[in-house]
Amino acid sequence: MTGHFVVLAQTATELEKLSSTLIAGLGQGAIYALLALGFVIIFKATQVINFAHGALAALGAYLVVYFAVTLNFPGRFLSQVPDLVQWSVSALIGVLGAALVGLLIELLFIRPMIGEPLFSVAIITLGIDAILRTITNDLIGTGIRNLDAPFGDNLLEDVFLWGNVIVPHSQIATILAAVVLLFLTALFFRTRTGTAMRATAFDQESAMAQGISVGKVFALAWMIGASLAAVAGVFVAMPPRGAGATVTTALVALRAFPVIVIGGLDSVVGAVVAGFGVGLVEVLAAIYLLPYSDTLGVGFSTIIPWLLMLAVLLIRPHGIFGTEEIRRV
Amino acid sequence: MRGRPLLYTSYEQDQAIFPTPTQRVILFLFVAFLILIPLQVVPGLTDLGEDKWLNVFDRAMIFCIGALGLTLLTGLAGQVSLGHAFFMAVGAYTAVVLGGQGTASLWGLGLPIWIWLPAAGLVPALIGVMVAPSAVRVRGLYLAFVTLGLVFIGEHLFRTMGFITGGPGLGRDWPRLALTVWRGDEPLIDFSTPGTWLGFELGARAKAFYLLLVLLIIFALVTKNLSRARTGRAFMAIRDRDIAAEIMGVAEARYKLIAFAFSSFFAGISGALLAAFSGILVPEAWNLFLSVQMIAIILIGGASVVSGAILGSIFLIGLPQIVEDLTRIMVDQVNEGGPLKPLADLFITQGADFGFISLDPNGPGLSVFQLNIVLYGLLIILFLMFEPLGLYGIWIRIRNYFKTWPFTY
Numbered sequence: 001m002t003g004h005f006v007v008l009a010q011t012a013t014e015l016e017k018l019s020s021t022l023i024a025g026l027g028q029g030a031i032y033a034l035l036a037l038g039f040v041i042i043f044k045a046t047q048v049i050n051f052a053h054g055a056l057a058a059l060g061a062y063l064v065v066y067f068a069v070t071l072n073f074p075g076r077f078l079s080q081v082p083d084l085v086q087w088s089v090s091a092l093i094g095v096l097g098a099a100l101v102g103l104l105i106e107l108l109f110i111r112p113m114i115g116e117p118l119f120s121v122a123i124i125t126l127g128i129d130a131i132l133r134t135i136t137n138d139l140i141g142t143g144i145r146n147l148d149a150p151f152g153d154n155l156l157e158d159v160f161l162w163g164n165v166i167v168p169h170s171q172i173a174t175i176l177a178a179v180v181l182l183f184l185t186a187l188f189f190r191t192r193t194g195t196a197m198r199a200t201a202f203d204q205e206s207a208m209a210q211g212i213s214v215g216k217v218f219a220l221a222w223m224i225g226a227s228l229a230a231v232a233g234v235f236v237a238m239p240p241r242g243a244g245a246t247v248t249t250a251l252v253a254l255r256a257f258p259v260i261v262i263g264g265l266d267s268v269v270g271a272v273v274a275g276f277g278v279g280l281v282e283v284l285a286a287i288y289l290l291p292y293s294d295t296l297g298v299g300f301s302t303i304i305p306w307l308l309m310l311a312v313l314l315i316r317p318h319g320i321f322g323t324e325e326i327r328r329v
Numbered sequence: 330m331r332g333r334p335l336l337y338t339s340y341e342q343d344q345a346i347f348p349t350p351t352q353r354v355i356l357f358l359f360v361a362f363l364i365l366i367p368l369q370v371v372p373g374l375t376d377l378g379e380d381k382w383l384n385v386f387d388r389a390m391i392f393c394i395g396a397l398g399l400t401l402l403t404g405l406a407g408q409v410s411l412g413h414a415f416f417m418a419v420g421a422y423t424a425v426v427l428g429g430q431g432t433a434s435l436w437g438l439g440l441p442i443w444i445w446l447p448a449a450g451l452v453p454a455l456i457g458v459m460v461a462p463s464a465v466r467v468r469g470l471y472l473a474f475v476t477l478g479l480v481f482i483g484e485h486l487f488r489t490m491g492f493i494t495g496g497p498g499l500g501r502d503w504p505r506l507a508l509t510v511w512r513g514d515e516p517l518i519d520f521s522t523p524g525t526w527l528g529f530e531l532g533a534r535a536k537a538f539y540l541l542l543v544l545l546i547i548f549a550l551v552t553k554n555l556s557r558a559r560t561g562r563a564f565m566a567i568r569d570r571d572i573a574a575e576i577m578g579v580a581e582a583r584y585k586l587i588a589f590a591f592s593s594f595f596a597g598i599s600g601a602l603l604a605a606f607s608g609i610l611v612p613e614a615w616n617l618f619l620s621v622q623m624i625a626i627i628l629i630g631g632a633s634v635v636s637g638a639i640l641g642s643i644f645l646i647g648l649p650q651i652v653e654d655l656t657r658i659m660v661d662q663v664n665e666g667g668p669l670k671p672l673a674d675l676f677i678t679q680g681a682d683f684g685f686i687s688l689d690p691n692g693p694g695l696s697v698f699q700l701n702i703v704l705y706g707l708l709i710i711l712f713l714m715f716e717p718l719g720l721y722g723i724w725i726r727i728r729n730y731f732k733t734w735p736f737t738y
Contacts, residue, residue, distance in 0.1 A: 049470055109710060118470060119409055120713050123628065126621055127713075130706030134699045254481065254617075261474045297489030306478040313475060317467045325468070327572055 012164040029279025030178030035256035036271035038228030044201040045221030049122040054253025055132035060230020061237040061245040064094035083150040102226025146244035258309035264322020367535035383534040390541040393642035396626040398595025404633030406588035407568025412476030415483040418615035420449040420597025421604035428504030439512040449601035450594040457593030461586040487612035494612040631721025640720040
């Protein structure tokens with residue numbers, strides 16, 4: 001399980017404690033937002049609940065470890081460029097690898113199931129999750145596979161200091177990457193291809209009648225979803241959330257599922273808002289409920305997304321931003 | 330005319346629990362076959378009476394009871410539940426609080442099986458009744474997430490409540506499968522130690538086999554009767570189109586409640602039996618994978634029919650043992666150079682060469698355990714894509730082929 005790591009100096013005041021916690025919460029929220037956004041893009045385009053999202057995140061983290069650390073590709077050919085660029089290029093290749101796996105899943109398992117009950121397809125993704133997660137875990141092995149990111153491996157040195165508020169570089173990188181990716185996705189929806197995607201999400205048949213290749217939209221949605229999951233996986237496997245890719249990296253998606261439901265399965269805005277919101281609540285609870293862990297149990301914060309989800313569903317059965325299903329006989 | 334399938338000359342015949350002679354003969358043969366297995370008297374089948382396979386059959390029957398609950402809830406009533414593992418756990422922990430031995434740090438009343446086994450069904454059923462109203466409000470895929478949430482919240486509770494569960498990674502002693510009158514008494518019938526029954530030497534697993542067989546037959550009959558009665562038809566109406574069912578006068582909320590209650594009851598019994606039979610289970614064992622296993626059983630066997638749950642559980646619980654045996658044969662082939670060596674070389678990896686199954690836990694390739702999970706996933710996918718009716722559907726197709734032979738339809 002990824003714990004919440006907030007560095008607090010002994011002499012930190014309440015305000016400084018709150019600031020550190022809020023920044024950690026934003027970092028956690030950024031990860032949830034990335035996972036939820038990828039999930040919602042897949043769901044909107046293809047109506048598929050992707051239970052394999054966690055496996056894709058872990059696979060992304062592993063592929064980045066493989067290209068950036070194990071192979072050092074293409075870093076070994078580019079010795080003069082700075083570390084950050086070398087690492088980012090390798091990471092990009094890893095993320096593209098995850099996108100390719102997403103594309104393969106769509107082509108092999110999802111495309112033939114068009115028109116089948118949604119439940120069947122959802123269970124198929126459960127099967128994909130079992131396969132992908134087992135293979136990824138076998139590739140990762142029993143140890144911790146460090147990502148060797150050029151920013152923020154050392155929690156004591158790679159930090160910004162602001163009074164007693166300690167902000168790890170990697171936390172900033174997480175939030176920055178999420179914001180940039182969310183912004184790029186928003187821009188993408190304005191392009192020609194993005195418009196085709198939105199049209200398909202709105203009504204598949206009319207989109208087809210307008211000459212949009214729905215198959216291509218499906219494939220693209222899975223590639224975008226898988227890459228966003230992979231980016232989230234990379235940041236989960238990085239300090240301060242974890243020391244590297246491990247067999248538990250995939251489990252983060254299990255806490256992102258309630259986030260998606262809270263936002264509403266078919267709402268892009270909901271995914272982002274709920275992502276940051278739940279991340280903040282979870283980390284705040286982790287820090288401020290710590291004294292009560294005797295009664296609440298160790299790791300209570302990990303089930304907070306689920307409890308929030310149950311509460312939201314009782315009030316709004318379709319999530320906060322989700323569209324209400326119209327039921328016809 | 331006699332024995333013509335699907336031709337019923339009276340309403341009673343149409344409504345009979347086993348309408349055709351073929352069904353009655355197959356059922357009789359199947360039960361007789363099961364009864365004879367542990368006795369090891371039938372030549373050629375003595376191998377199945379070994380402890381290894383009895384273990385598979387016992388576990389298959391336990392899983393089958395749980396899967397029958399899911400058949401009612403998901404197969405018939407169409408309510409997607411990923412929370413079966415949670416209800417199984419509640420059953421198991423009810424059983425251990427009532428039937429387990431208490432110590433200074435662990436709760437346990439040491440009551441006999443005729444109290445803890447029914448209670449292990451009733452307590453989850455009560456919780457199922459509490460969850461059911463949310464199934465009326467939260468529909469379809471959202472319900473899948475609610476039940477998934479139960480598994481994770483449950484996992485946290487079981488980790489935290491060490492005084493019931495024994496604590497994470499540790500677990501505790503479960504109640505024994507033995508019929509006693511009251512606590513501390515000598516067992517009247519002991520299903521957990523070897524002994525002689527009616528002149529047959531039986532191991533502990535063989536004795537448990539008979540207890541489980543009786544329970545399975547009871548639960549299978551309950552499921553079968555429920556599904557052909559008013560309740561089952563109401564379930565199917567809700568599954569096929571809930572609003573239409575409501576308009577026809579099916580009380581949706583009430584029948585969803587009944588479905589959840591029965592399904593959780595079955596799950597609880599199955600969980601308690603699984604724990605008592607295994608002897609040791611850590612709190613982490615009641616996880617999402619167990620729920621997925623249950624779903625895999627009914628999907629691969631054939632959702633919404635009793636025989637589907639039975640076929641599915643025998644197939645899926647037997648699979649790991651078959652994989653293990655095959656692996657051992659392959660390893661022998663690799664080491665001793667039998668006729669299948671080239672094929673075996675392809676599958677088994679011993680160092681760095683390519684292969685699917687690895688004998689070295691750190692080497693490339695999957696361990697036997699991992700291979701089983703991959704096979705589960707693959708089977709779920711393949712059955713849903715190519716045979717949505719499951720093993721039962723394959724049987725129907727074979728039957729129809731012979732029924733209409735020599736014509737194709």
